[in-house]
Amino acid sequence: MPDVVIIGGGLMGMLSARELCLSGLQVTLLERGQTGQEASWAGGGILSPLYPWRYPDGVSALAAWSQARYEGLCQDLWRESGVDPEWTLSGLLMLGVAEELEARRWAERWKAVLEVFKGSDPRQWEGALGEGAGIAGLWMPEVAQVRPPRMVRALRQSLEKLGVEVLEGVKATGLLVRNQTITGVATQGASVAAERVVVAGGAWSGQILTESGIHLPVEPVQGQMILFRGQPGLLSKMIMGRGYYLIPRRDGHILAGSTLEYTGFDKSTTAEASKELREAAYTLVPALKSLPVVHQWAGLRPSSPKGIPYIGEHPAIKGLYVNAGHFRNGVVTAPASACLLRDILLERTSSLDPAPYVFPCSPSSRSNSKERREV
Numbered sequence: 385m386p387d388v389v390i391i392g393g394g395l396m397g398m399l400s401a402r403e404l405c406l407s408g409l410q411v412t413l414l415e416r417g418q419t420g421q422e423a424s425w426a427g428g429g430i431l432s433p434l435y436p437w438r439y440p441d442g443v444s445a446l447a448a449w450s451q452a453r454y455e456g457l458c459q460d461l462w463r464e465s466g467v468d469p470e471w472t473l474s475g476l477l478m479l480g481v482a483e484e485l486e487a488r489r490w491a492e493r494w495k496a497v498l499e500v501f502k503g504s505d506p507r508q509w510e511g512a513l514g515e516g517a518g519i520a521g522l523w524m525p526e527v528a529q530v531r532p533p534r535m536v537r538a539l540r541q542s543l544e545k546l547g548v549e550v551l552e553g554v555k556a557t558g559l560l561v562r563n564q565t566i567t568g569v570a571t572q573g574a575s576v577a578a579e580r581v582v583v584a585g586g587a588w589s590g591q592i593l594t595e596s597g598i599h600l601p602v603e604p605v606q607g608q609m610i611l612f613r614g615q616p617g618l619l620s621k622m623i624m625g626r627g628y629y630l631i632p633r634r635d636g637h638i639l640a641g642s643t644l645e646y647t648g649f650d651k652s653t654t655a656e657a658s659k660e661l662r663e664a665a666y667t668l669v670p671a672l673k674s675l676p677v678v679h680q681w682a683g684l685r686p687s688s689p690k691g692i693p694y695i696g697e698h699p700a701i702k703g704l705y706v707n708a709g710h711f712r713n714g715v716v717t718a719p720a721s722a723c724l725l726r727d728i729l730l731e732r733t734s735s736l737d738p739a740p741y742v743f744p745c746s747p748s749s750r751s752n753s754k755e756r757r758e759v
């Protein structure tokens with residue numbers, strides 16, 4: 385019997401598995417499809433919340449902790465897997481920002497480097513910017529990026545090397561609970577016994593738990609992206625303007641994102657979104673008009689109220705944990721979230737305060753006493 389079963393093979397599930405395995409636990413991870421093919425593949429990989437001063441401290445704390453360790457983590461994963469997650473210090477230039485005071489206060493509090501510029505032409509910062517891109521802005525030189533499809537591939541191979549049991553094509557269909565204590569996970573095949581279960585099912589986490597009689601307010605919010613194929617050198621910085629962003633990759637591809645759509649669990653891409661993203665991209669960098677769009681995709685962000693994820697043990701069901709609800713910031717906050725979950729599960733003192741992320745204590749999350757809870 386494994387020490388821990390994790391439901392979900394995205395960044396949260398895989399990084400949690402890695403941390404628990406490195407701490408000496410035997411871990412089994414259940415993924416209903418293939419690991420790393422949902423939001424954690426689809427994300428932009430910007431290692432900072434967008435407009436970070438607009439988020440509560442709980443998000444800033446996870447982001448700051450992770451940012452300080454991301455480069456090292458990527459080097460470890462590269463060494464363990466042979467796949468480079470492409471951690472790149474490209475910096476983030478935010479145009480048309482009016483909240484100078486809030487941004488300065490936030491930067492001071494979280495010790496982030498942030499330069500404010502107004503009145504000067506932003507093209508002296510990034511030559512390819514268009515005239516309509518916006519004037520007043522902020523420059524955050526310490527913001528890096530990773531390439532999510534590579535990050536998840538590296539993680540998957542690292543898990544294999546470490547000896548984590550990864551069961552792909554295995555959907556968790558229910559939580560097995562006896563006397564308010566977790567005893568395992570039901571799947572479409574055989575059930576898997578475990579005294580500790582972590583739900584890290586991304587946008588599906590609410591569904592997995594809610595349909596088991598446990599309330600967790602995590603819902604899907606769709607985001608669409610497009611990818612331009614270009615040559616390296618057109619852009620060097622990540623650019624954010626009018627709510628959209630451009631991310632230059634090392635090989636010259638430029639990613640433009642993203643939409644924010646409430647379509648349930650539907651992940652279809654649309655011509656309207658492609659048009660919206662292309663128009664926003666052309667306003668920021670007119671030279672993109674001459675580049676082909678080679679790919680469009682959608683992912684489902686796991687949204688939670690105020691974007692603060694849930695990381696911790698259920699208040700009434702012993703051995704049931706969650707690491708979910710990271711919304712728009714799951715790539716940047718994943719390392720801290722996995723380490724905090726590990727510390728909570730191992731009952732260790734953590735360098736992160738667990739208080740902002742506690743499992744919500746709703747009536748339905750306490751009262752259900754069914755022995756077997758089917759999803």
Ligand SMILES: Cc1cc2nc3c(=O)[nH]c(=O)nc-3n(C[C@H](O)[C@H](O)[C@H](O)COP(=O)(O)OP(=O)(O)OC[C@H]3O[C@@H](n4cnc5c(N)ncnc54)[C@H](O)[C@@H]3O)c2cc1C
Nearest residue numbers: 392394396416424427428429430556586607683714715716
């Ligand atoms: C378009 C877009 C852009 C983004 N950009 C950024 C960014 O630049 N920076 C940033 O920090 N964040 C970004 N994000 C957010 C980030 O990608 C997510 O917050 C993060 O990837 C969530 O990871 P996760 O592991 O919780 O979820 P997921 O990656 O979705 O993984 C959940 C996994 O659980 C599996 N699963 C579900 N139900 C079951 C079940 N019953 N049994 C077994 N397995 C199950 C799924 O198949 C899936 O593989 C972006 C997201 C999107 C969509």
